[in-house]
Amino acid sequence: MLNICQIAALILVLATPAPGWAQAYPAKELLTTNTTVLGEVIRYPSTGAAFVKASVVTIEPGAETLFHRHPAPMFAYILEGEVTVDYEASGQRVYRKGDALMEAMHVPHRGMNLGTATVSILTVHMGAEGTANVTLEK
Numbered sequence: 001m002l003n004i005c006q007i008a009a010l011i012l013v014l015a016t017p018a019p020g021w022a023q024a025y026p027a028k029e030l031l032t033t034n035t036t037v038l039g040e041v042i043r044y045p046s047t048g049a050a051f052v053k054a055s056v057v058t059i060e061p062g063a064e065t066l067f068h069r070h071p072a073p074m075f076a077y078i079l080e081g082e083v084t085v086d087y088e089a090s091g092q093r094v095y096r097k098g099d100a101l102m103e104a105m106h107v108p109h110r111g112m113n114l115g116t117a118t119v120s121i122l123t124v125h126m127g128a129e130g131t132a133n134v135t136l137e138k
Contacts (some may be wrong), residue, residue: 030100048129059119064112067137072127081119
């Protein structure tokens, strides 16, 4: 039977990354979450096989998207510029270059470029075959 010192040593060994891991695979963590920017619990659709789509969305100065929702989780990383997102009753938020987020799913929202530079956003939709990445509000 293991004593307390042996158990502590084993936990330390198992919790320590292999030597050279950080040097061989340097990484900057962008986001760790289980909720959207508005606190919604992230839920994946179960209507079909898993399906991931990555895109770069651009919004020109003065332009805005239509109000929409995301039926499946969508990760966003702001590559360039600054985007203001209007969540109606939940207010507005500003995201800048280098910001990472899980976008709201069930709350209608629209992105607006109120600045003078083009906004570029890497989007990763994590859904299922047959599930739309975006649904427009009417």
